[in-house]
Amino acid sequence: MKSLPADPSLPWRRTWIAAIAIATMVLCVMNGEQLIASFGAVPVTLPVWVVFVVVGVLMLVRLDLFRSTRSRRRLLAPAVVSGGTVAVVLGVVGDQLLDTNWSAILPSDAAERWSAALSAPLAE
Numbered sequence: 001m002k003s004l005p006a007d008p009s010l011p012w013r014r015t016w017i018a019a020i021a022i023a024t025m026v027l028c029v030m031n032g033e034q035l036i037a038s039f040g041a042v043p044v045t046l047p048v049w050v051v052f053v054v055v056g057v058l059m060l061v062r063l064d065l066f067r068s069t070r071s072r073r074r075l076l077a078p079a080v081v082s083g084g085t086v087a088v089v090l091g092v093v094g095d096q097l098l099d100t101n102w103s104a105i106l107p108s109d110a111a112e113r114w115s116a117a118l119s120a121p122l123a124e
Contacts, residue, residue: 016078016082019082019085019086020081020082020085020086023085023086023088023089024085026089027089030092090123091123091124092123094119094122094123095119095120095123098115098118098119098122099115099116099119102114102115102118102119103115
């Protein structure tokens, strides 16, 4: 399989970096207060998250039946960064848009109770 060139001036790489930067800014604007309030929990939960990430990477590398990550290990970090920023923003925005539409389709009481359960699978 032919590997991708490592030229950082490629347009797709600039587009990816711009998408990450925009998604990070959107997350900070939408959830800035919650992020600041949760900084105190970072030292407590950091060891758990480090173990979680290490186990996840080991599972990707060691247990991959098709060995696709072996030839593309350099894509693991960009995939994690994309999933942690761009995918979160798309999921949150999609979830909010779907939540507003459920009240037009369902009775208001049912829409209030069921909107999260109906929106989450579709937004993801």
